[in-house]
Amino acid sequence: MIAEPHLPAELATLLPPSLHALCVTRRHDQGDRLFATGARPAHMFFISEGEVVLERASPHGAATVLQRARRGFVGEASLQAARYHCDARVLAASRITRVPVIAMRTALASDAAFAMRWVAMLNAEVRRLRLQCERLTLHRVQDRVLHLLDTEGERGRYPVPAGLKSLAGELGVTHEALYRALAALEKTGRLERQEGALLRVAL
Known part of the structure; x- marks a missing residue:
């Protein structure tokens, strides 16, 4: 994994300046694991290049894909969760920024403008998921x-x-x-x- 000095422009616009220095952007190889089921959330992850899959093992041992991400956050639920409920695996060489969860919570609670930008981003994700449901019909x-x-x-x-x-x-x-x-x-x-x-x- 190779660290990079700059935030992706989209993420730099979304996050307040107080969080910028706390973020770390790295290049990840295929097969890298970002987090595992049951681990305590320490970071959220923003995908700016590549592809990451969220998956969970079925009772029979097979992996069930919950989400494929090529752009945007994975692990948003970790903001309010005590444990990760799935695994995150890198499917293709990727550029990924990790954002500390505790600092994110603090910023959302204290910065109303950032909280509104965050809500707008989540709304866009809901619209994207609706399009995905429409596509599958x-x-x-x-x-x-x-x-x-x-x-x-x-x-x-x-x-x-x-x-x-x-x-x-x-x-x-x-x-x-x-x-x-x-x-x-x-x-x-x-x-x-x-x-x-x-x-x-x-x-």
């Missing part, structure tokens, strides 16, 4: 892919740092079905595959 895989690019892509470009199998899991389809859908969209000129990303092509 679509029957055709092609429609799910286009919906994802239209609603979450930046100018139609959506990063896929952990590969298409991870994306298939996010879309709730098999990777074979996703490959077929991408091939069909490419053939009709509605999508281009780039290195580590998908690009929506306007017709």
